[in-house]
Amino acid sequence: MLRQYLSQGKNETIGCKTIYNEIHTLEELIYRVERTNLADEIILVDDGSNDRPREIVEGYQEKAGFKVVIHTENQGKGAAVRNGFDVATGDVILIRDADLEFDPRDYAELLKPNQDGLADVVYGSRFLGASRRVAMFWHMVANKLLTCLRIFFTIPSDRYGNRI
Numbered sequence: 001m002l003r004q005y006l007s008q009g010k011n012e013t014i015g016c017k018t019i020y021n022e023i024h025t026l027e028e029l030i031y032r033v034e035r036t037n038l039a040d041e042i043i044l045v046d047d048g049s050n051d052r053p054r055e056i057v058e059g060y061q062e063k064a065g066f067k068v069v070i071h072t073e074n075q076g077k078g079a080a081v082r083n084g085f086d087v088a089t090g091d092v093i094l095i096r097d098a099d100l101e102f103d104p105r106d107y108a109e110l111l112k113p114n115q116d117g118l119a120d121v122v123y124g125s126r127f128l129g130a131s132r133r134v135a136m137f138w139h140m141v142a143n144k145l146l147t148c149l150r151i152f153f154t155i156p157s158d159r160y161g162n163r164i
Helices: 002-007 023-036 053-058 077-087 104-115 134-153
Strands: 016-019 042-047 066-071 095-097
Touching (some): 016 077, 066 077
Parallel strands (some): 016 042, 016 095, 042 066
């Protein structure tokens, strides 16, 4: 499906992986992404990890189809994503963490609205759509509860930021 999209002149980059202390899942994730045969380029951004992923990431620097960015200290996900964009050459970029929370086999479905010309940007959600693991259900409940509490305890302000 995405390979047809590629044959229409689109250059595909699937995977700007931001990595921070995810040594236990990093190699498995890379293996799973490679197995999808969807990525022309995989970008690994180590955001100053201190649990040895740098050693793993550095091993991909010379491997075809990989680009590596290493931060000497943690700069946050925003900086990691921007630095990944800086080295990306593709027209389509999928951003994800190096955990195993999302299954790379779902990439084709996630990118389908873009492929069909229905969206310039597509956001995935672990809480919408397909069936969920029980643990994810409780994450969703906790997120909704925390959001409600934050809204309830936030001091109201007008549209200019002045507290009412």
